[in-house]
Amino acid sequence: MQLAARVAAAIEILDMILDGSSAEQALTGWGRTHRFAGSKDRAAIRDHVFSALRCQASFAWRGGAMTGRGIMLGVTAADGTQDDIFTGFGHAPRPRGADETGHNIGDATRDVRLDMPDWLLPHFDSSLGAQTDAVLTTLQHRAGVFLRVNTAKCSREDAAAVLAQDGIITQPLDHVKTALQVTENERRVALSTAYLDGMVELQDPSSQAAMETLAVSAGQRVLDLCAGGGGKSLALAACGADVFAHDIDAKRMIDLAPRAQRAGVEITTLTTEDLPSHAPFDVVLCDAPCSGSGTWRRTPSAKWALTPERLAELTQIQDGVLSTAADLVRVGGTLAYATCSVFQVENEARIQAFMVEQAGFTLVSMHPTAPHHLGDGFFLSRLTRTT
Numbered sequence: 001m002q003l004a005a006r007v008a009a010a011i012e013i014l015d016m017i018l019d020g021s022s023a024e025q026a027l028t029g030w031g032r033t034h035r036f037a038g039s040k041d042r043a044a045i046r047d048h049v050f051s052a053l054r055c056q057a058s059f060a061w062r063g064g065a066m067t068g069r070g071i072m073l074g075v076t077a078a079d080g081t082q083d084d085i086f087t088g089f090g091h092a093p094r095p096r097g098a099d100e101t102g103h104n105i106g107d108a109t110r111d112v113r114l115d116m117p118d119w120l121l122p123h124f125d126s127s128l129g130a131q132t133d134a135v136l137t138t139l140q141h142r143a144g145v146f147l148r149v150n151t152a153k154c155s156r157e158d159a160a161a162v163l164a165q166d167g168i169i170t171q172p173l174d175h176v177k178t179a180l181q182v183t184e185n186e187r188r189v190a191l192s193t194a195y196l197d198g199m200v201e202l203q204d205p206s207s208q209a210a211m212e213t214l215a216v217s218a219g220q221r222v223l224d225l226c227a228g229g230g231g232k233s234l235a236l237a238a239c240g241a242d243v244f245a246h247d248i249d250a251k252r253m254i255d256l257a258p259r260a261q262r263a264g265v266e267i268t269t270l271t272t273e274d275l276p277s278h279a280p281f282d283v284v285l286c287d288a289p290c291s292g293s294g295t296w297r298r299t300p301s302a303k304w305a306l307t308p309e310r311l312a313e314l315t316q317i318q319d320g321v322l323s324t325a326a327d328l329v330r331v332g333g334t335l336a337y338a339t340c341s342v343f344q345v346e347n348e349a350r351i352q353a354f355m356v357e358q359a360g361f362t363l364v365s366m367h368p369t370a371p372h373h374l375g376d377g378f379f380l381s382r383l384t385r386t387t
Helices: 003-018 023-033 039-054 056-063 068-079 118-138 156-165 186-191 205-214 231-237 256-263 272-278 301-305 308-326 348-357
Strands: 145-149 169-172 179-184 200-202 221-224 242-246 267-270 281-287 329-339 361-369 378-385
Touching: 003 023, 003 039, 003 068, 023 039, 039 056, 039 068, 056 068, 145 156, 145 186, 145 205, 156 169, 156 179, 179 186, 179 205, 200 231, 205 231, 205 329, 205 361, 205 378, 221 231, 231 242, 231 256, 231 267, 231 281, 242 272, 256 267, 267 272, 281 308, 308 329, 308 348, 329 348, 348 361, 348 378
Parallel strands: 221 242, 221 281, 242 267, 281 329
Antiparallel strands: 145 179, 145 200, 169 179, 329 378, 361 378
């Protein structure tokens, strides 16, 4: 497919998303009805769609309409390729009409320029202060691809060497001892020897750094209470901890057993009913459901889908997770609360509310991390149970 045809495909997919489909549903649906598109075409179209979603508001402003076509008109207006793409020849989208008048981005309001729903700006401002505009600018760009080296199997240097044999070039990150950034051939990772042999896992450096901060040791009994796919469970197990994983929706952990086997670690999954009989734990990690505002480079449609009602609901869920976790920690043990959000209402405010409601815990530390070019936004708080 030519570039113009890929843009036409992106327009079609964006319209599906604007009509209510998730990005993954729209991409999958389009692929099933356009089987002639090869893997390179599908990957390129996916990149177009996600780049457009990150800057949906500002591109629609430039393009003159909140439609798939308007957004992609804005994309090509921004990079100067509009006249080359919107030609109407072959599979290219038709030329821009006289009534399709875009706007100068300098005339847009702050929320449009920064591609953020206006009701969310106060949450960012109160949480990030003077950093807000710079962070939101970061969220307009694609995140990097990062790997966690499984130190239960190999060193970071050995993993990098094995990846290089498959043409995947990486560089170590100074601030996270287990992290590698993929700089060339990132799409090959899932089929690489290092990945298939469990030497590396895909994981953001901010999440890796948080697990390093927990500093679990060999033999400690650790519960990952909201385990999901189990990325943090695997990282903790690589430290030699005796790891238990739980999720209120057990289906989310379906891939954990094969991932653990590949990594060469053991992780015990628990149902909700199992939790009391296996408590207490030395460390209980609550990686709570959240807005994901620190990861919106990777899931850009989430920022447009979030509502004030859903954010309020999430804070109630977070309070419930902390309340459940409190009874599972041994005296002298650690309760760790984590989110991939940057909002104070989901982070510091939840810890403060917990400390008011729950006696017998002492706050040890809070570590907020804003999104940056080498990592997502993340929050980690550690508390010690005293009674």
